[in-house]
Amino acid sequence: MFQRLAFLVLTSFLAFPALADSVSGSIQAPVPKFRANAIVFVKQGPPAPAAKKTVTMDQKGLVFVPRVLPIQRDWTVEFLNSDPVAHNVFTVDGEKYDLGTWPQGQKKAHVFSKTGTYRQLCRVHDDMIAFIVVLDTPWFAVSDKAGNFKLDGLPPGNYTLGVWHEKLKSADVQVTVAAGQPAKVDIKLQ
Numbered sequence: 629m630f631q632r633l634a635f636l637v638l639t640s641f642l643a644f645p646a647l648a649d650s651v652s653g654s655i656q657a658p659v660p661k662f663r664a665n666a667i668v669f670v671k672q673g674p675p676a677p678a679a680k681k682t683v684t685m686d687q688k689g690l691v692f693v694p695r696v697l698p699i700q701r702d703w704t705v706e707f708l709n710s711d712p713v714a715h716n717v718f719t720v721d722g723e724k725y726d727l728g729t730w731p732q733g734q735k736k737a738h739v740f741s742k743t744g745t746y747r748q749l750c751r752v753h754d755d756m757i758a759f760i761v762v763l764d765t766p767w768f769a770v771s772d773k774a775g776n777f778k779l780d781g782l783p784p785g786n787y788t789l790g791v792w793h794e795k796l797k798s799a800d801v802q803v804t805v806a807a808g809q810p811a812k813v814d815i816k817l818q
């Protein structure tokens with residue numbers, strides 16, 4: 629009985645493809661190392677669900693982890709210190725904040741209510757830097773070392789994707805997502 633039920637569930641899933649689909653692709657850059665850490669996001673497209681989430685940016689091994697963190701507006705970022713030395717977090721961008729300096733194992737939170745790029749800096753360590761990019765969409769992805777990325781859960785429709793990279797020019801790309809047909813797009817940054 630249970631096996632039969634499982635079979636029915638499986639066949640109905642196959643007969644009616646999921647309404648949401650994906651866009652995957654790759655980033656090409658003038659220098660191979662710049663393929664990584666590009667943010668690909670939905671700039672224009674079907675209405676997106678609003679969701680509030682809390683995500684973490686760590687300070688570990690004297691670097692921010694991750695270096696590039698896309699979030700949706702009104703999300704909370706918890707800044708964690710995993711190092712045996714004190715770290716600070718501040719930005720000179722947007723609403724400008726200085727969250728103070730705190731020791732290992734502790735964290736401080738900040739809610740980002742405006743879109744934009746916020747460089748994350750540390751007063752204790754001059755060379756520490758990371759980027760929080762606050763977007764108007766929950767649909768975004770960060771490219772891996774090889775430049776590959778994947779946006780999941782997109783309803784069918786026509787999209788303009790934006791691409792952000794800390795060193796390269798922004799780019800816009802048009803893509804159409806059809807139900808049951810994952811889209812592919814390769815993006816050349818300059």
Ligand SMILES: [Cu+2]
Nearest residue numbers: 715750752753
């Ligand atoms: Cu530091």
